[in-house]
Amino acid sequence: xxxxxxxxxxxxxxxxxxxxxxxxASHSISSDLAWYQQxxxxxxxxxxxxxxxxxxxxxARFSGSGSGTEFTLTISSLQSEDFAVYxxxxxxxxxxxxxxxxxxxxx
Amino acid sequence: xxxxxxxGAEVKKPESxxxxxxxxSGGTFKYYGISWVRQAPGQGLEWMGGIIPVYGTANYAQxxxxxxxxxxxxxxxxxxxxxxxxxxxxxxxxxCARGTRPTVADFEYWxxxxxxxxxx
Numbered sequence: 001x002x003x004x005x006x007x008x009x010x011x012x013x014x015x016x017x018x019x020x021x022x023x024x025a026s027h028s029i030s031s032d033l034a035w036y037q038q039x040x041x042x043x044x045x046x047x048x049x050x051x052x053x054x055x056x057x058x059x060a061r062f063s064g065s066g067s068g069t070e071f072t073l074t075i076s077s078l079q080s081e082d083f084a085v086y087x088x089x090x091x092x093x094x095x096x097x098x099x100x101x102x103x104x105x106x107x
Numbered sequence: 108x109x110x111x112x113x114x115g116a117e118v119k120k121p122e123s124x125x126x127x128x129x130x131x132s133g134g135t136f137k138y139y140g141i142s143w144v145r146q147a148p149g150q151g152l153e154w155m156g157g158i159i160p161v162y163g164t165a166n167y168a169q170x171x172x173x174x175x176x177x178x179x180x181x182x183x184x185x186x187x188x189x190x191x192x193x194x195x196x197x198x199x200x201x202x203c204a205r206g207t208r209p210t211v212a213d214f215e216y217w218x219x220x221x222x223x224x225x226x227x
Contacts, residue, residue, distance in 0.1 A: 001169070032212070034212075034213035034214070036152075036214075038152075043202055043204075043217035043218065043219065043220055044152065044202075044204075044214070044217060045217075046213060046214060046215045049212075049213040049215075055215055056215070087151065087152055089152070089154075089213070089214075091211070091212040091213055094166050095154055095156075095166070095167070095168040095169065096142065096154040096157070096168075096211065096212075097154060098144075098151060098152040098153065098154060099151075100151045101151045101152075
């Protein structure tokens with residue numbers, strides 16, 4: 001099973017600042033990585049797939065990069081609606097696995 | 108527009124079973140992978156398994172292999188997840204989710220979630 005490790009667990013950021021979230025895979029997963037945003041009481045929302053392709057309707061301030069084992073989600077200028085928990089997920093190997101999440105909170 | 112609508116909340120006794128449904132509308136049902144993902148209170152997301160309806164064979168996370176059955180009915184565009192031998196730690200919100208590829212990969216569309224509470 002591929003283990004996905006996200007860091008930091010919590011990221012404190014001021015509105016308007018940049019946020020950088022990291023995700024590491026225990027084995028290479030090529031670019032088979034997705035990022036999700038989840039707000040309390042809601043289902044997750046797909047932000048990025050294929051490591052760097054924004055999903056439909058996702059604002060350009062969200063960008064993804066990386067391949068192999070190291071991946072990054074960057075939010076260029078945090079808006080109030082961006083404070084949430086973010087998960088990475090690999091779809092290169094079975095079983096599909098998620099990271100444990102990074103909470104982005106208001107500083 | 109793809110929509111996934113799940114069945115309602117359940118309260119179950121330990122050792123019993125639960126079967127949650129997920130009805131899809133919009134788009135073609137049988138060619139896209141549907142997965143079940145659960146989230147215990149205050150915890151992260153956990154992939155349980157997935158199925159591509161046209162093939163009918165599911166893949167499962169080893170943790171659930173012996174207790175879960177995922178199935179799909181093409182005639183009603185509905186996927187199902189049955190979990191047996193329930194224990195308190197199975198208390199969670201269970202989501203169905205579907206992507207835009209003919210496989211089980213990423214998940215663009217999500218159901219609203221079904222809360223399953225296991226309590227004696």
